[in-house]
Structures are given as C-alpha cells and as structure tokens.
Amino acid sequence: MESLSLLLHGFESALSLTNVIYCVIGVSIGMLVGILPGLGPVSGTALLIPVTFGLEPVTAIIMLSGIYYGSMYGGTITSVLINTPGESASVITCIDGHQLAKQGRAGTALGVAAIGSFVGGIVAVLGLTFLGPLLAQFGTRFGPPEYFTLMLLGLLMLVGLMGKSLIRGLIAAIFGLTLSLIGMDPASGAIRFTFGQPELLGGIDFTVLAIGLFGISEILSNAGNPTKMEKPAKIQGLLPKREELLPTSMSIGRGTVLGFLIGLIPGSNAAISSLMSYSLEKKRAKDPSRFGNGAIEGVAGPETANNAHSGASLIPLFTLGLPSSPTIAVILGAFIVHGLTPGPALFTSNPDFIWAIIASMFIGNLVLLIFNLPLAGVWAKVALIPYQLLFPILLLVCCVGTYTINNSLWDVGIMVLFGIIGYFMKKFDFPIAATVLTFVLGAQLETSLIQSLAISQNGILTLFLRPISGTLSVLCILILILSIFSAMKKKRSYLVSDVEV
Amino acid sequence: MKKWKAEVWFGLVFLIFSLTFFIQSLTLSYSGADGLGPGFFPLWLSGILIFLSLCYIYNTFKSEESQSEPMPRGTELKNIVFVLASLLIYLGVVPLLGFVLSSTIFLFALLYRYYRWHLNIGISVGASLFLFWIFAKVLSVTLPVNEFGW
Numbered sequence: 001m002e003s004l005s006l007l008l009h010g011f012e013s014a015l016s017l018t019n020v021i022y023c024v025i026g027v028s029i030g031m032l033v034g035i036l037p038g039l040g041p042v043s044g045t046a047l048l049i050p051v052t053f054g055l056e057p058v059t060a061i062i063m064l065s066g067i068y069y070g071s072m073y074g075g076t077i078t079s080v081l082i083n084t085p086g087e088s089a090s091v092i093t094c095i096d097g098h099q100l101a102k103q104g105r106a107g108t109a110l111g112v113a114a115i116g117s118f119v120g121g122i123v124a125v126l127g128l129t130f131l132g133p134l135l136a137q138f139g140t141r142f143g144p145p146e147y148f149t150l151m152l153l154g155l156l157m158l159v160g161l162m163g164k165s166l167i168r169g170l171i172a173a174i175f176g177l178t179l180s181l182i183g184m185d186p187a188s189g190a191i192r193f194t195f196g197q198p199e200l201l202g203g204i205d206f207t208v209l210a211i212g213l214f215g216i217s218e219i220l221s222n223a224g225n226p227t228k229m230e231k232p233a234k235i236q237g238l239l240p241k242r243e244e245l246l247p248t249s250m251s252i253g254r255g256t257v258l259g260f261l262i263g264l265i266p267g268s269n270a271a272i273s274s275l276m277s278y279s280l281e282k283k284r285a286k287d288p289s290r291f292g293n294g295a296i297e298g299v300a301g302p303e304t305a306n307n308a309h310s311g312a313s314l315i316p317l318f319t320l321g322l323p324s325s326p327t328i329a330v331i332l333g334a335f336i337v338h339g340l341t342p343g344p345a346l347f348t349s350n351p352d353f354i355w356a357i358i359a360s361m362f363i364g365n366l367v368l369l370i371f372n373l374p375l376a377g378v379w380a381k382v383a384l385i386p387y388q389l390l391f392p393i394l395l396l397v398c399c400v401g402t403y404t405i406n407n408s409l410w411d412v413g414i415m416v417l418f419g420i421i422g423y424f425m426k427k428f429d430f431p432i433a434a435t436v437l438t439f440v441l442g443a444q445l446e447t448s449l450i451q452s453l454a455i456s457q458n459g460i461l462t463l464f465l466r467p468i469s470g471t472l473s474v475l476c477i478l479i480l481i482l483s484i485f486s487a488m489k490k491k492r493s494y495l496v497s498d499v500e501v
Numbered sequence: 502m503k504k505w506k507a508e509v510w511f512g513l514v515f516l517i518f519s520l521t522f523f524i525q526s527l528t529l530s531y532s533g534a535d536g537l538g539p540g541f542f543p544l545w546l547s548g549i550l551i552f553l554s555l556c557y558i559y560n561t562f563k564s565e566e567s568q569s570e571p572m573p574r575g576t577e578l579k580n581i582v583f584v585l586a587s588l589l590i591y592l593g594v595v596p597l598l599g600f601v602l603s604s605t606i607f608l609f610a611l612l613y614r615y616y617r618w619h620l621n622i623g624i625s626v627g628a629s630l631f632l633f634w635i636f637a638k639v640l641s642v643t644l645p646v647n648e649f650g651w
Contacts, residue, residue, distance in 0.1 A: 051640055167557050171515055174550045178522055181543050190539035193525055223584045224577040392611035393628055395588065396604055400632060404642045409592060416588055423581075428508050446542045454536050 003129050010355025014363055019059055019356070026063035027364045030070020031371060034086045035078050035382050038222050038394050041071040041087060042436070043215030045330040046207040047401035049337060057338035058353055062360040064334050065314065068327050069121060069361065072270065072307045073368045076113045077376060078383045080106055080299070081232035086383075089270035089306035092278045096291060096298030101233035107376075109299045111238030114372035116252045116304035121365040123256045124263065124311020128318065128358055132347065135319040139344030142320070144451035145463050149472035151322060151441050151448070154266030156476050159434050160483030167487075168430045176435035179204060180442025187447055199410045206333050208402055208411045209418055209439055210326060213432050215398050216419025219391050221426055232384065235377050244296050251281050251297040255304030262305075263312025266324040269433065273309040274302035311361065317342055318354060322441075326433050329440040512558035519550035587611055599647030600637075604629035 013019065033044035045067050052060035075090035080097035093113065100109040142150070159169035182193045183203030194200040240248050258280060259273040281301040282291045291298050313324045321343030323329035335342045346354055371379065402415045425432050438445075456462035464470045526547055529540030591607040598606075608625035616624065633651065636642045 050642065054641075167553060167560065171550065171553045171557060174546055174553065175515065175518075178519070178543070178546050178550060181522075181546070185539040188533050188539040190529055192529060192539060192543060193522060220581055220584060224581045386615075388615040389612065389624070391584075392608050393632075395584070395611075396607065396628070396632060399588075399591070400600075400636055400642075400644065403644070404636070407643050409596065409645065412592055416585070416592070420585070424511055428511055450537045450541070 003133060006351060006355045007129055007359060009352070010357075010359035011362075013058065013352060013356035014062065014359035018056075019062055019360060020363065022055070022059045022063040023066050023360050023364050024367055026066020027070035027073075027368050027371070029063075030067040030072075031074035031368070031379055032382060033067060034071035034074020034076075034090075035379060036385075036390065036394075037078075037084060037086060037387065038215070038219045038391055040214055040218065041068055041327045042330060043211050043218075043398065044071065045327055045334075046210045046215075047397065049207055049330070049334050050401065050404040052334065053337070057335075057340060058356050060334060060338055061331065061353075061357050062364075064331050065357060065361065066364045068331065069307065069310050069364065070368055072121075072310050073114065073117050073372050074379070076117070076299075076303055077110065077372075077379050080109045080113070081235075081380050082383055084383075089274050089309075090303070091271065092274045092302045093299055095278075096293075096295050099292065099294035100296065100299065103294050104234070104236070105294070106233040107235040107237045108240050108296065110235060110376045111373060112240055112248055112252075112296055112300045113303040114238075114369060114376070116255060116300045117307040117372070118365055118369045119252050120256045120259055120304040120306075120308035121311050121368075122362065124260055124308045124314075125358060125361045125365070127260055127312060128315050128361075132315055132318055132354075132358075135315060136344040136347040139320045141468070142344070143466075144448040144455065145466055145469040146472070147320075147322075148445065148448040148452055149463055149469040149476060150266065150320070151445050153472050153476050153479070154322065154324065155434070155438060155441070156267070156479045156483075157265060158267035158269075158437060159431070160479050165429070165487065166483050168428070169434055172425065172430045172432065172434040173438045176438030177442045177445070179209070179435075180439045181446075186443060187450060199408065204414060204439075205405055205411060206440055207330065207405055208415045210330060210436055211398050211402055212415040212418025213422035213425070213436060214326065216395070216415060217422030217426055217432070219394055219398075220419060220423045222387060223391055232380050235380065238373055238376075240296050248296055248300045251277075251300040252304045254280060254284070255301040256308045258301075259305030259308030260312045263309035263324075264315060266316050266322055267437070268309075268313075269325045270306040270309040270313070273305040277301040277305035318346060319344060321346075323437065326436040329437060332440065506561055508561040509558055512554050512561060516551065516554040516558065519547045519554055522547035523551060584611065595645050597647070599649070599651050600644040601629050601633050601651045602647065604632065 014023070029044060029048065030041070033039050033041055045064050048064065048067065052063065055063070071087055072089060075086040076093055076097070078084050078086045079090040079093040080101050083094050083098040085091045085094055097109045097113070100106060155173055159173050160166065180203070182200055184191055184201055191201065255277045258277050259270075262268050262273045262276065263270075278298060278301060281297045282288050285291065285295070285297060313328055316322045316324050317328050317332060321332070321341065323332045332342055340346065340350065340353065398415065399412050402412050403409065405411060422432055425435070452462055453459065458465060463473050522543060526540050526543035529543060530538040531540040531544065532538045587607055587610050591603055595603045605625045608628055609621055612621050612624060633644065637644050
C-alpha cells in the first residue's frame with residue numbers, strides 16, 4: 001500500500017504541464033522511430049540525450065523512456081500495413097498481421113495490437129510499482145561478487161541463447177568489452193589504448209558507438225539494398241469479431257505473463273518475447289494451420305509480449321542499475337549524465353524521481369493507446385515517406401546528434417567508423433547488441449571483479465562461496481556448457497541474431 | 502588457390518585488432534595496489550579475442566557453403582561507397598563551409614538520382630535550413646558554422 005501512495009505522489013509530478021508535454025513528445029518520437037526504417041529505439045534515444053541536457057532529470061528520463069516503450073507500438077503499424085517491421089520485436093507480427101491486412105482486416109490487427117500493447121505495458125508498469133521496491137531491497141544485499149556474476153549471467157544469456165553462432169556472439173561481446181577499456185582506467189588512473197590521441201583519453205562515448213553500430217549500419221544496409229515498398233492496406237474497423245474476442249483476450253493474457261517474465265531476465269530482449277509468444281500461441285491453438293494465414297492470436301500474443309517485456313526490462317535497471325538491452329543502456333547513460341546512479345539506492349534516495357517516471361509510464365501508455373486506436377491511419381502515412389528521401393536526412397540527423405554530444409567532429413568520424421564495422425557485423429551475423437551491452441558494462445565488470453578479488457580471502461573462489469553469487473555462478477557455467485553443447489550439436493535455434501531492442 | 506571469403510577478411514580484422522591490444526596491454530602493469538592492476542583485464546580479454554578470431558577464421562575456412570550473405574557487389578557496393586564517400590567529404594568540408602551550405606550539398610548529392618534538380622534544390626535547402634533552425638535556434642546547440650554564422 002505504501003507503493004500506492006508513493007505512486008499517487010508520483011502522478012502529481014508526472015502530471016505537471018512540462019512533464020506531460022515531454023511525455024507526449026517522447027512517445028510520439030517513439031512511434032516515429034518505430035515506424036521509420038533505419039532509425040531504431042537505440043539511435044532514437046541516443047540522439048536525443050544531448051537535447052535533454054537542458055531539462056530537469058525527471059523530464060529527461062520521462063521523455064527517453066517514452067521513446068523506448070513508444071517504439072514498441074510504432075513497429076506494429078508498418079509490420080501490418082506494409083509488411084516491413086520498423087523494429088525487430090515486431091518482425092513476427094508481419095506473418096499474421098500482414099495476412100490480416102491483405103484480407104481487409106488491417107484495422108482489426110492494429111486494434112488488437114494496440115489493446116494488447118496497452119494491457120501488456122500497464123501490467124508491466126504495475127509490476128514495476130509493486131515488485132520494484134522489493135527487488136531494490138534485495139539488491140542492497142548485492143556486493144561486487146554478486147554484481148559481477150549477475151552481469152556475467154546476463155551477457156552469457158545474450159551470447160549463448162541468441163544468434164546463429166556461439167563464436168560470433170563471443171567475439172562480438174569481447175570486442176565490446178575490449179573497446180570499453182580505451183581511455184583512462186577509473187581504478188588506477190592508467191592511460192590505456194589511446195594510441196597518443198587526446199580525444200581517446202575519456203574513452204569512446206557510448207552514444208557515439210551506439211548510433212554508429214545501430215543507426216549508421218542500418219542506413220548503410222538499406223541504402224545498399226533499397227526495398228520496394230508496398231502500398232499500405234486500408235484501415236477499417238478496429239475490433240475483432242465476436243467469436244474471436246475470447247481467444248484474443250486469452251492470447252493477450254498469456255503474452256503479458258510471458259513478456260513480463262522474460263523481460264525480467266537481464267540480457268534477454270523483446271524480440272525473444274514476441275517470438276516465444278508466437279510459438280506458444282501456435283502450440284495452444286486448436287488449429288495451428290491458421291497461423292500464417294491471418295490468425296488474430298498471432299498478432300495479439302507477440303504484440304502484448306513485447307510491450308510487457310519492455311516495461312518489465314526497466315525493473316532490473318531501476319532496482320539493480322543493470323541494463324538488459326542496448327536501449328536501456330542508453331537510458332542508463334542518460335541517468336548518469338543527469339547525475340543519478342540507477343541502482344537499489346535510487347528507490348530510497350530519489351523516491352520522487354522514480355515514482356514520477358513510473359507514473360508517467362501510465363500516462364504514456366494511455367496516450368499511445370489513443371495514438372494507435374483512432375489515429376493509426378495518420379501514423380501509417382509516415383510509413384509512406386520514400387526511403388531515398390528519408391535516409392540522407394537520417395544520416396544528417398545522426399551526424400548532428402553525435403556532434404552535439406561533445407561538439408566534436410572526431411566523434412562523428414568515430415561514429416562513421418562504427419557504422420562500417422556494424423554494417424559488416426550485420427552482414428556476417430554478429431550480434432551487435434552483445435557488443436553494445438558489453439561496452440556499457442565493461443567498466444563495471446572490471447571494477448567489480450577486481451573489487452571482489454580484493455575483498456576475498458579465497459581468491460576467485462569467493463564468487464562460488466557466497467550464496468547469491470554462488471547460485472549465479474553455477475547458472476553461468478550451466479548456460480555456457482549448454483550453449484557450447486548446442487553449438488557442437490548444431491542444434492541452435494535460429495533466433496534473430498541482430499536485435500536492437 | 503581458392504579465393505578467400507569475405508568472412509575470413511573480417512576475422513582477420515578482429516585478429517589484428519586483438520593482437521594490437523594484446524601487445525599494448527603487455528606494457529600495462531598486471532598487478533596493482535589491491536591485487537590486480539590495469540593490465541590484467543586487457544591482457545586476458547585480448548588474449549581470448551585472439552583465440553576466438555582464430556577459431557572463427559578456421560571455421561569459415563572449413564565450412565564449404567557460406568552461411569551469410571556475400572560481400573556487396575555491383576550496384577549495392579556502388580551505393581554504399583557513394584554514401585560513405587559523401588559522408589566523409591561532408592565531414593571534411595563542414596568546418597570550412599558551415600553547416601547549412603555543406604548539408605545542402607550533401608543532401609543534393611545523395612538525392613541527385615531520385616529527384617529532378619529544381620525539386621532537389623528545394624528539398625536540400627529546405628531540410629538543411631530546417632535542421633539548422635531546430636538544432637541551432639530551438640535547441641541552441643552549437644553547430645560548426647562558417648564566418649557568416651551559418
């Protein structure tokens with residue numbers, strides 16, 4: 001009950017005019033980012049961090065998280081209408097969503113997706129409201145060994161369970177870790193790998209890396225292979241038929257639970273949730289052959305799951321300070337820019353801040369529901385902007401956004417370099433998300449390991465002897481063995497390898 | 502001799518990267534005041550990365566069929582090189598010509614093939630001015646400008 005009164009208090013702050021305006025701006029940009037190909041939530045949030053410098057921290061984070069969960073809604077529209085997913089979590093929606101559109105039921109697909117997204121999003125925020133404080137309390141018991149093993153677990157899940165090959169995943173992850181070492185070592189002050197460049201003293205800026213690897217590489221891939229766009233389908237009628245109501249709401253319920261649970265796991269991402277939800281729906285269906293030919297459950301489940309996921313994945317960030325996906329990592333960066341350290345202490349030291357953010361997510365989801373139910377057609381028009389006109393402007397926006405971080409053209413050059421690297425990583429199926437996440441966690445991983453060993457009496461064994469870190473270490477080893485085993489057996493599930501969310 | 506696959510080259514890039522970092526980390530002290538020093542993490546990481554790159558190169562040599570897409574060729578390659586070249590030239594001239602003028606030229610070059618020239622000029626000038634207005638005036642961000650302030 002204490003949570004409730006704190007939440008009400010949060011609403012007071014979230015409902016101030018400035019915060020509501022920035023919340024609406026945030027979710028609108030999220031919708032745009034979700035709809036436009038070549039600009040995903042990672043680059044979207046990263047580009048806007050410099051813009052938030054002048055804002056209050058609360059307002060800034062309200063806007064940035066709005067972009068994050070807003071993009072989940074936006075991606076659906078293009079998946080259904082023109083069979084092109086705007087972001088990876090909506091890839092699976094194309095299958096049945098676009099079939100429905102072909103049958104003239106685009107409105108139903110979008111309506112169900114919007115309602116499902118809303119339910120998923122709201123339940124996840126409720127989860128954050130009630131579970132967040134509990135988890136944060138648990139998190140205060142975490143020392144360096146626990147943090148180290150938890151981060152390791154998340155990274156291993158990301159590398160071990162996703163992508164086409166274990167080796168590629170590991171290379172991508174360690175590449176990111178190595179890049180994070182550039183610059184001054186926070187622990188000892190030693191200068192590492194700057195190759196005499198003064199610009200590298202502070203290390204590579206995370207946003208520069210993220211915009212390059214995700215944004216520029218995507219634009220390059222699309223510029224190389226321009227895709228023909230289909231004419232979007234007409235939107236009529238937003239609700240499913242009467243006999244579909246029950247199965248649809250069941251799918252929404254299952255999608256919520258599934259997405260929420262997977263969202264809690266560090267290192268997982270929303271695309272996994274939507275994929276798993278799709279296969280769950282297909283298994284539960286009486287007649288699985290309908291899937292692929294316009295089954296409404298194939299839209300309802302996954303779309304709900306990815307929104308529940310995106311809400312739930314904020315829980316590890318708020319309570320433990322650990323990002324579970326690249327976009328969350330960007331938001332973590334924004335926390336730090338604004339002088340806040342996410343982690344268990346945040347709930348006790350800045351309750352006003354945290355509850356205002358949570359409250360704003362209720363408001364944001366409501367705004368998105370309105371955007372997506374009656375106004376879906378308006379947003380669909382955005383998808384009609386021809387790509388050849390869009391991509392030069394997007395490139396320019398990426399350049400300006402990167403420049404504004406430090407007012408340096410050097411950064412823009414680094415961004416282009418990572419754009420090229422990212423382009424090849426995409427081509428050869430290296431998971432970019434792994435590079436970006438390890439880059440963010442690199443410094444924390446190194447310090448927590450060194451600290452663990454410094455306070456330990458038993459050397460590296462300390463990771464196994466403490467109860468929480470011991471359990472996590474065993475899990476890490478299990479996952480590593482499992483993924484090596486599956487790599488040997490060549491039985492890896494071909495999940496999406498390059499996932500942005 | 503069989504022609505090397507593009508993936509082998511990419512593996513070599515990682516190998517060279519990790520070798521450079523490995524040699525560099527030998528110059529950093531391995532142990533520090535509290536046990537481990539600034540050299541510990543880099544040495545191990547780059548060492549593991551060397552091993553992984555070798556595995557990757559070996560694997561791509563071994564596997565007959567290429568699993569991933571081929572290297573860009575023909576129009577695709579031309580498009581990408583053109584975009585990258587424009588981007589680099591843009592970065593080169595922006596400190597001299599200022600944001601508005603160089604952005605206009607950049608957009609004009611990239612849109613050249615798709616729009617007729619008068620329409621193209623309109624779009625390029627309009628978009629550059631709009632971005633300049635948003636960033637420099639509304640968001641008051643410093644942009645690289647020429648002597649006239651744009």
